[in-house]
Structure formats: C-alpha cells, structure tokens
Amino acid sequence: MNARAAFDELVTWASGTLQGEEVLLASLVGESTDFVRFNHGDVRQAGSIQQQDISVELIDGRRHCSASMPFTGDAASDRSRLGAALRSLREQLRLVPEDPYLNYNTEVTNGQKVTPGELPDTTEVVGEVRSASTGHDLVGILASGDTYRGFANSLGQRNWSSASTFNLDWSMYLQADKAAKNGYAGFEWDSSTFQSKIDWSLQQVDALRRPARTISPGGYRTFLAPAAIEEFMTLLGYSAFGLRAHRTRQTPLLQMVAGDAQLHPRVSLSEATSQGVGPDFQSQGFLRPDAVDLIDRGQYVGHLISPRSAQEYGVATNGASSSEMPESLSLSTGSLPSGEVLEQLGTGLYVGNLWYLNYSDAAACRTTGMTRFATFWVEDGEISAPVNVMRFDDTAFNLLGDRLIDLTDTAEVVLDPMSYHARSTGSFRLPGALVEEMTFTL
Amino acid sequence: MAVINELSLEERLQRALPADVTYASVRLWDERGESLAVERNVLRPLSTNFDVGVMFSVWNDGGLGYGATNDLSDAGLASAVASARRWAAATAGIGVVAEPPFGHPVGSYESPVTTPILADDLSDRIDLLMAQSQRMAGDDRLVDWSASLGHRHVDTLLLTSGGGRVEQQFRFIYPGLRATANEGTNTQSRTFGRNAYCGQGGLELLDNYGFGDAAERIAREAVELLDAPNCPTGTMDVLLAPDQMILQIHESIGHPLELDRILGDERNYAGTSFVTPDMFGSFQYGSEKLNVTFDPTVPGQLASYGFDDDGTPAEKQHLIRDGVLVRPLGGSTSAQRAGMDGVATSRACSWNRPPIDRMANLNIEAGESSFDELVGSIERGVYLQTNNSWSIDDSRNKFQFSCEYGTLIEDGELTTTVRNPSYRGVSQSFWRSLDGVGDASTFTVMGTPNCGKGELNQMVGTGHASPPCLFRDVEVFGADA
Known part of the structure; x- marks a missing residue:
C-alpha cells in the first residue's frame, strides 16, 4: 500500500476511535531521497533516507493538544502507536485550559497537487557530475527523490501534495574563497542543460582568475x-x-x-x-x-x-x-x-x-x-x-x-x-x- | 528508553549489521520531547514529539554508504542496509575517504539529573509558565511576551560490526523568556539570554539559571530600552557578557576551527575558514589571556557526552593555549584526512543525518579578574549583554554582531543604558585585543540550541561557557550610524 492510501486508512481508523465530540486533525510529512555530497569532485557522503512522520491534533471543545510520531505504512504498528498517542493526548486534554485562539477548518475541502517527475538513477547523475568536474574543484550536494505531504481529519477531509524532484546545488572553486555557485533543479534531468550550467560555472571561474580587487567602504x-x-x-x-x-x-x-x-x-x-x-x-x-x-x-x-x-x-x-x-x-x-x-x-x-x-x-x-x-x-x-x-x-x-x-x-x-x-x-x-x-x- | 530496552530490537539490529564488509555500524536514535509556551497569558498548543529511527553505515572496498529509515520492521531494516551497501559499492574508489578510522568502542553515558522534569505534572509546568507570563505583563507598552519550557529525552545506541556498543542517555532542558515593547516605530526586545540558558539535567537547572527571578527584569528592561539613547558610535573598549561571549566564541573561534570546513566540505553552504592547516602550533589566534578548550566532560553542559556519534571517546583538549592555536575541531574521519590530531566531535542531529564535525562544548577558561576589576579598567567603553543579531563572512573572519542591551562604562563605572548596540571586527585580529578575562566567580555555563550546518542540513546544540571578557579598541556603533 502506498503512503497516501496507508495514511488515509490510518486516519479513518483513528477517527472511528474518537469519543464524544472529539475531532482529529492529522498531517503527514514524508520523503524518500538519495543524497550525495561532493568535495573536490569526489564523494564525501552518499546514502538514502526514507522518513515519514505524522502529527495529530486531538480537539475536544476548545481544548486541544498535538503529538508527532513516526509513520511506517504498516497498519498494525501505526495503529498501535497512534492509539497510544491518542490515549496520552486525551489525558493531556484534561490538564490544558481552553484555547481562545483555536481555529481549524470545519468545511471539508478535498484536493490534491501532484507534480510528477522523471528522475534519473542517482548513481548515473553522480557519474555525470564527476565527469563534468574532472580537472575542476566542485563541492556541493545532490538530492533526488520524492517528497509528499498529506492532511486528513475526522470530518472526512483529505488533501495530498507530492513532487518528484532533483536538486543539485554546487560551487566550482578556483581557490580559497573564489568560487562560482550554481544549481540545477527540476523534475526531469537533462544532460545538455546540466552541461550548459557547468559551462557557465567554468566561465565565471575563468573570470575569477583575474587579480582580485579590494574595494573601500x-x-x-x-x-x-x-x-x-x-x-x-x-x-x-x-x-x-x-x-x-x-x-x-x-x-x-x-x-x-x-x-x-x-x-x-x-x-x-x-x-x-x-x-x-x-x-x-x-x-x-x-x-x-x-x-x-x-x-x-x-x-x-x-x-x-x-x-x-x-x-x-x-x-x-x-x-x-x-x-x-x-x-x-x-x-x-x-x-x-x-x-x-x-x-x-x-x-x-x-x-x-x-x-x-x-x-x-x-x-x-x-x-x-x-x-x-x-x-x-x-x-x-x-x-x-x-x-x-x-x-x-x-x-x-x-x-x-x-x-x-x-x-x-x-x-x-x-x-x-x-x-x-x-x-x-x-x-x-x-x-x-x-x-x-x-x-x-x- | 522505551525502544532501546526492547531487547528484540537490539538483537534485530545486530542481526541486520552486515558481517561481510570492511566495517559496518548502526546508530539508533530515540527521541521524545515536549514544547510548552505561554504567550501573552494564553497557553499555546501543547505539542509532544516522538521520533525514532536508525542509520546503517557500510564501508567496503574503499566505498562508504549509508541507509536510514524510521521503519524499524525487519523489512525496513533490510532496506536501509541494502541502501548502505548499494552506496558503498557505488562510491568505491571515488570517495574522499576510503578506510574507516573507527574502532569498536564499548561504553555508556547519562546526563546528570537531580530532579527529572517529568517528576512534575504537566499542570505544574503550565502553572509555572503562566505565572512567569503574568509577571511580565503590566506595562501598556509591552506588545508581546512569552514564557516557554521545552525538554528532550534522547537515547542513542551505536552498534558496530566488531562488537562495539555505546549507549547514551541525554536529558535536555530549554527554558525561555521574551518581552517586546513598542512605541511608534521603536520596538525593543529582551530575552532570557536568547535561549542560551539550556543544558542537560532536570528541574534543578531552572534554579541554577535563575529562571524564576528573571521574568520581571526582562519585561522591565524591554520597556527601559524604549527610552534609552542609541549606542554611541566610535572606537572604544567593549566588555562582553557571557551571553554575548557564547556567540563570539561560536562564530569566530568554533566555526573557523572546524576541520571539515578547513578541508573544504562546507564550502558550498556553511563556508570555509581563514584558518589553514599550517597555522596549528604557531598561529597567535589571540592574546596570551586566551585559553579555549573543547570539553564534553563538563557536567550538565548542553553538548556533554561520553562518545561522539562515531564512537570516539570524548575528552577535554585545549584548542588554543595562551593565545596560540594548537588543535582543530575535527572528528576521526577529518583527522585522518588531514593527518592531524582531532577531538571527539563527529556529531549528527538525529538518526536521519550522517555525523559531521561539530562543536560540542567550546569554552573559554576563566581568568583572574573580578567583574568589578574588568569594569574598573575601562575609561570609555560599553558593556554588552545578550546577542540580538549576528553575521559573519564564509571564512569566519569579518563579523558584525548586535546585542539587546548595552550599558556605557565611563571612568571605570557602569553608567547609562543604551539601545541597539553593535560592533564589528575581524576574527583574525579581534582576539588579540583581549585584555581581560573574568575569574571563576564570573564563569557561566550556557549553550546555543540551534546551530545549523552541513549538507544535508543539520541543527544541533552546542555548549559554550565563558566569563565576561574585555576587548580594547573595538569599532562600536548604534542604530543611527
């Protein structure tokens, strides 16, 4: 089951456990990202990170409290964790005063915003970066993968936003603090576009070879x-x-x-x-x-x-x-x-x-x-x-x-x-x- | 330690560690926290957080990779290990480092706690903050004020493929106060050390920091600043209070001495350093009154620990002795790359970020002058308290810092309160103008809870302790300059 469906199902389940006039708000933040860090054109650190967290807010009248926790997509463990959190929040609600500024959406407004991407294999991009920086001093970070955000509440609202993006952020150094900084980010990697941006970096580095000038205040x-x-x-x-x-x-x-x-x-x-x-x-x-x-x-x-x-x-x-x-x-x-x-x-x-x-x-x-x-x-x-x-x-x-x-x-x-x-x-x-x-x- | 005490999890982590590679480790991070704040006598929404996850690191055939996840099922762990293996294979021969400089440490650490914060009920903590907020209220010119108290309980476990096991339990406390006064377009704020009163321990820290007595003073001083004259402009002596010294240490000693910056890792984001490897052992960083130590052994300081996140045992080391630069802030990986002696300072902000060189506790050792003697030695100057704004170049050299609250010093006496005080300098020469260091009675242990650095970006707490320090002939200015 994908994250969106698992999140939807979890909130639906949790909504069924609410007591009295309780209302539940839930937000999901997740990503699956490859990160590669470069220094002098070589790889400093490389890895993959899979993380998903949910934040829930339990509301009873004008009292409310919130908690955040990991979200795995496994229904049994997520229900166990969220169920325990709701019990804890219910205890806290007894102790907090009414909040005059509590405000949440009570009109169900569903929606989605999905930005698809055609992301390349990250190791291939690493090869292109190393090739383009051969003989030069490139330092920076490549991030590539999916990010997603979700909202759901016990009133039945569901919202989703996701994007598949890459973001290569680099500096091409001449020496000391003399460098050109550029980036290439988007949804679909294009090798010729990347090369043109590298060329622009190298043109700037060439300009930096001239004797530096110190200006007066x-x-x-x-x-x-x-x-x-x-x-x-x-x-x-x-x-x-x-x-x-x-x-x-x-x-x-x-x-x-x-x-x-x-x-x-x-x-x-x-x-x-x-x-x-x-x-x-x-x-x-x-x-x-x-x-x-x-x-x-x-x-x-x-x-x-x-x-x-x-x-x-x-x-x-x-x-x-x-x-x-x-x-x-x-x-x-x-x-x-x-x-x-x-x-x-x-x-x-x-x-x-x-x-x-x-x-x-x-x-x-x-x-x-x-x-x-x-x-x-x-x-x-x-x-x-x-x-x-x-x-x-x-x-x-x-x-x-x-x-x-x-x-x-x-x-x-x-x-x-x-x-x-x-x-x-x-x-x-x-x-x-x-x-x-x-x-x-x- | 709700998660780590589940023996089955540790067993499953051990089983998941690859045995057929050069070196492998897994770092488990289990964090629980609470944020409480009362703003203008209204409790902001109470939030608690629970975060747990692991990072596997694999070194093999000259490659290094990591895989991190907060899915602690067997399938989740296997997926993270597969990622680490895949990246180790993909980076073989193209990495900045090829061989792991780590051993297989065994040990543990616990924050010193006298009275656990959870010994009080939630309602007690709310009542405390509500009372603090109410103490600040009263003057019509106060437009905003708040009292806050956060805590984090972080338990970590590091296991290595060679039998290493390091378990650490941290208990962090973060009290805060803020008052803002306004008149027309003049807005002034005072804070409780700009969040610098934070550390490891329990409720006893609130008394140690004087939290309960600070609210009325902070509100009064915010209002006082509205009518205070702007800080004068000119070259004069400055006496920096400990809650400004921590920023001065952090930005113009701590960051420049980070070995990964010197090696170039941070040049695309946090920056480089004016310090070069050849300067260690001979460069006169400051006057002979300057003694700076890396000391993760100070009980209760924010960044104390027994081991860094690579498992290197922590011990106190001088970085600057009698003004001379002697040692960088580099963990074992950076130290190996640079061929230099480092310190146990490889740290990660959580399970989902790999360790990099960070400050831990970076302190200025006490000198010999009382506070009154420091003030008495100044003919014309300003005493500056509590950082308000900071900016420094990417080599950590040209800086400009502002403070919340200034007091003129004239003929050896503290005289007039001034607002918007700022000063500028250059790290490479500024510390040589150090001409007085407070004695042990003035030494204050503090910290900075949010230091950002790294690609991937990471936010960690760093500890700083310092007495007040006197600098001669500094460029000072106010808002009119």
Whole structure:
C-alpha cells in the first residue's frame, strides 16, 4: 500500500476511535531521497533516507493538544502507536485550559497537487557530475527523490501534495574563497542543460582568475543577481509578512506600516502557492489561495495569516502555516533586459550572491551581510576583476526603494535546496535588481 | 528508553549489521520531547514529539554508504542496509575517504539529573509558565511576551560490526523568556539570554539559571530600552557578557576551527575558514589571556557526552593555549584526512543525518579578574549583554554582531543604558585585543540550541561557557550610524 492510501486508512481508523465530540486533525510529512555530497569532485557522503512522520491534533471543545510520531505504512504498528498517542493526548486534554485562539477548518475541502517527475538513477547523475568536474574543484550536494505531504481529519477531509524532484546545488572553486555557485533543479534531468550550467560555472571561474580587487567602504552602484535577492527575501520571510509580527509591532517593515517608508513602485511581492511545489493546504486543514499579495507596487497590502492569528485578530485566514512565513515567494519582474545587465550597470559591483544576512536594526529594516562567491567589479559594462568579500549594511527601503533603478525582465525559479529536518518544498521566483547605490562597510 | 530496552530490537539490529564488509555500524536514535509556551497569558498548543529511527553505515572496498529509515520492521531494516551497501559499492574508489578510522568502542553515558522534569505534572509546568507570563505583563507598552519550557529525552545506541556498543542517555532542558515593547516605530526586545540558558539535567537547572527571578527584569528592561539613547558610535573598549561571549566564541573561534570546513566540505553552504592547516602550533589566534578548550566532560553542559556519534571517546583538549592555536575541531574521519590530531566531535542531529564535525562544548577558561576589576579598567567603553543579531563572512573572519542591551562604562563605572548596540571586527585580529578575562566567580555555563550546518542540513546544540571578557579598541556603533 502506498503512503497516501496507508495514511488515509490510518486516519479513518483513528477517527472511528474518537469519543464524544472529539475531532482529529492529522498531517503527514514524508520523503524518500538519495543524497550525495561532493568535495573536490569526489564523494564525501552518499546514502538514502526514507522518513515519514505524522502529527495529530486531538480537539475536544476548545481544548486541544498535538503529538508527532513516526509513520511506517504498516497498519498494525501505526495503529498501535497512534492509539497510544491518542490515549496520552486525551489525558493531556484534561490538564490544558481552553484555547481562545483555536481555529481549524470545519468545511471539508478535498484536493490534491501532484507534480510528477522523471528522475534519473542517482548513481548515473553522480557519474555525470564527476565527469563534468574532472580537472575542476566542485563541492556541493545532490538530492533526488520524492517528497509528499498529506492532511486528513475526522470530518472526512483529505488533501495530498507530492513532487518528484532533483536538486543539485554546487560551487566550482578556483581557490580559497573564489568560487562560482550554481544549481540545477527540476523534475526531469537533462544532460545538455546540466552541461550548459557547468559551462557557465567554468566561465565565471575563468573570470575569477583575474587579480582580485579590494574595494573601500562606501556606496557603489550595484547589480544584485537573483541569488542575492533570494538571501534578502529569506531574511525578510522570517518575520516581515506575518499578521502576528505586524500586530505585535515586530515586523521589520514597521516603517512601511506606519507610512514612513515605502518600496519602489516596481516592487510587488506575493506568496504564489500555485507557482511553487509546496502543498496548497496547511496543518489545520485550510487551503491556500493561488496567490496572496503582500506588497503591491511598493505599498504594503497584505499579510500571511495563520488560523491562530486569524482567530486572535478577528480576520480570515489565508492558509498560512503557524510560522506565517512564505513558502513560494514571487517578486515582480521589471524592464531591465536580463541580457544587458552589465551594460546597464556600467561601472560598479555585480553581486552574484550574498551571505549570512541579519538585521543591524530590525525596526528600520536595516540589514547587514556579506558578498560571497562570484562578485565582480564592472567597468564600462565589462567585468574587470573579482572583488574580495565585503560587508554591506543598508536598508531594504533603500535597496528596493529609493535607490532601486530597475528589476530584470525575467525571473529565476529557485527550488529551495535546504534540508533541515526534511527536504524543503519551498521555492522562489525572483528577478535581479539594479541599485543606484549600496553601502559597504568593512 | 522505551525502544532501546526492547531487547528484540537490539538483537534485530545486530542481526541486520552486515558481517561481510570492511566495517559496518548502526546508530539508533530515540527521541521524545515536549514544547510548552505561554504567550501573552494564553497557553499555546501543547505539542509532544516522538521520533525514532536508525542509520546503517557500510564501508567496503574503499566505498562508504549509508541507509536510514524510521521503519524499524525487519523489512525496513533490510532496506536501509541494502541502501548502505548499494552506496558503498557505488562510491568505491571515488570517495574522499576510503578506510574507516573507527574502532569498536564499548561504553555508556547519562546526563546528570537531580530532579527529572517529568517528576512534575504537566499542570505544574503550565502553572509555572503562566505565572512567569503574568509577571511580565503590566506595562501598556509591552506588545508581546512569552514564557516557554521545552525538554528532550534522547537515547542513542551505536552498534558496530566488531562488537562495539555505546549507549547514551541525554536529558535536555530549554527554558525561555521574551518581552517586546513598542512605541511608534521603536520596538525593543529582551530575552532570557536568547535561549542560551539550556543544558542537560532536570528541574534543578531552572534554579541554577535563575529562571524564576528573571521574568520581571526582562519585561522591565524591554520597556527601559524604549527610552534609552542609541549606542554611541566610535572606537572604544567593549566588555562582553557571557551571553554575548557564547556567540563570539561560536562564530569566530568554533566555526573557523572546524576541520571539515578547513578541508573544504562546507564550502558550498556553511563556508570555509581563514584558518589553514599550517597555522596549528604557531598561529597567535589571540592574546596570551586566551585559553579555549573543547570539553564534553563538563557536567550538565548542553553538548556533554561520553562518545561522539562515531564512537570516539570524548575528552577535554585545549584548542588554543595562551593565545596560540594548537588543535582543530575535527572528528576521526577529518583527522585522518588531514593527518592531524582531532577531538571527539563527529556529531549528527538525529538518526536521519550522517555525523559531521561539530562543536560540542567550546569554552573559554576563566581568568583572574573580578567583574568589578574588568569594569574598573575601562575609561570609555560599553558593556554588552545578550546577542540580538549576528553575521559573519564564509571564512569566519569579518563579523558584525548586535546585542539587546548595552550599558556605557565611563571612568571605570557602569553608567547609562543604551539601545541597539553593535560592533564589528575581524576574527583574525579581534582576539588579540583581549585584555581581560573574568575569574571563576564570573564563569557561566550556557549553550546555543540551534546551530545549523552541513549538507544535508543539520541543527544541533552546542555548549559554550565563558566569563565576561574585555576587548580594547573595538569599532562600536548604534542604530543611527
């Protein structure tokens, strides 16, 4: 029996054991993934991981508790484990107070979102990677396999999301900290596409062979590649867009909310679930709309609203997770032709990646971080020299506001390669940004 | 130890271990935990977790592979072993390492616990947090506050194909407090050491950490910061409190000394290091007042253990002695690759991630100055408490750190509270400006519960202990800079 059917059957069984007015919510997170780690083009670690966990929430009136546990697909052992967990949760329900902010979906809304893939044998990909990196210094990680998420409740709702994806994330090193970082992710491996991406890495490495330039602290005209914008968006995603962060005055966009600041009219941001590979439902059973507008032409217009925040602040949820973080963030494109980035930059910095962003002053959305990987000094539209790493310290209101010149006319789709606890199903759709001045400090 | 005590499981793991390979091991991880938090006097949903699974590792014919699963049926174990065998065969001759550097250790470890956390009823723990939350409430400018208490019970069992058996039982406690105040677009937060008061033990740790007395102070200081002036900008002395020192140690000593970073494994994600192998034994990392130890033997510290996850016995070692760099943070695999002496620091965050080089307890040894003597030696400076923000380059050199709470030091006296204090520096030279180290009375044992690293990504807890430390002539700035 496959995981979906086994999960469905288990929740159906557990629903039959409920007492009185109890309600059960259940979520499944599973994956079957091959992971291969490379260093200097050789294999550092390689293996396969099969993991499935379920989280269940037992609700009785306005009291509720949750528990998570392994899910094997074997009906006998799963029923035994879940049955014991429900007995324990029932004991806990006697001890917890009523929760004024409890909120779960009571309207049955079934659905599925299946993204099929044609994944190659992982060992064949390893061979291609080693072949392509012969004579070069490649380091990185390959993940390939199936990820799936499920929701089911005792009211009869069933939701399923699955995707078969690969994600090869690598850096090609010249020496020390001089490297080009690239990735190839998708649903169907194509050797010629992979080779073209390797070729692009090697072109960047060639550019890094020129004598490095150290720039002085100060302001520079700068182009931020999509990967660099991704670092910004990741930082903002932690706390900028959730309703809870807004109502408790902890969002770094507080000055926007207060009307003291705004972003450039070209900047529109949305949580575009329909464009991502993540689930279109969340763990209280609410569905996510195709898109939630967060910033529209520079103005703050919407929040990610979890069911709990919705209940607390008296608004409708839009299917956000409890963290109220985006999972499929999309930034609007502009009019800067992607093929003319260097020409339009003229003289300044081409920043391929940023690294380790954090806030210098969160209330002012002032951020700091480092350049990393392929960052170049450009003169008159031509790459002149790689640039030694520099620290920047600047606000989003500058970089995506007053000082933004334009966004590129195409966006890159990035499948998040992160794998904390489990493979991420997050993604970004981001253009690059040309900025009149970015402040570097160290 | 609900799972490991099922003798049949250990027998089945033993039976599943391949005997016809160079070396094989299986690592069982059995974790149970609870997360409790009261937020603005409302209990957040109580959650408990149970996680159990195994990772088989197989070394054969110069190849290394692993297979991990949380299906502990015979079929599940056989499938994981088959994966490990398949990957060992597929990587033969193309791996970074070819031979296992491990032996077949036998031993055990248990966290020191005086009063188990589950000795209290769940309702007692809820009452404790509710009382803490209520102590923080009161000022209208407080917009958010919370009290939390988590615990994890982790039991591990390592079996090797040569008869090795290491059993370890960890009991972790994670108390937390947070208060946030706001006025206009000025938002300030204070925390209970930013989650750094955590360790191994039972309820006694809450008293050791002063958890019960901290709530009112934290709320009061969050409000106080709203009216405090911004930290001044300029070059001045900084006195770092232990709850900022742990971040300073972690980012600019711990990570740069990780041998897998030096060997390049982490260059695509966590980064590399400005430290190179030739620097060990001669490089003056800091002033002669700097003594840094890797010490997984400190009772109750977050990352204490008897063996690392490859089974290497843990013992205290100096990494920096009198300011001179002497030894890297590398487990047995990295040490073999580098041809250097390492430490027992190969760690995994769970059953589904392979061990890599991690910090364990990385501590600064106590010096000779009292807190008052440290303050008294500063003509113009700032005392910085509790990390708030951190950023450092991928070589672990250029850093910028911010703190929650600053206090100016003028003519040897603590004077004015300042908000948004930050400082910048370069690891390679920063530690040479160390000019004062607190004595044993100021030594504080703490930890960082969430250190991310590795591909696959892993989150582990690391322990750090330190007295307050004085650094001369540091670039300091506030939010106006």
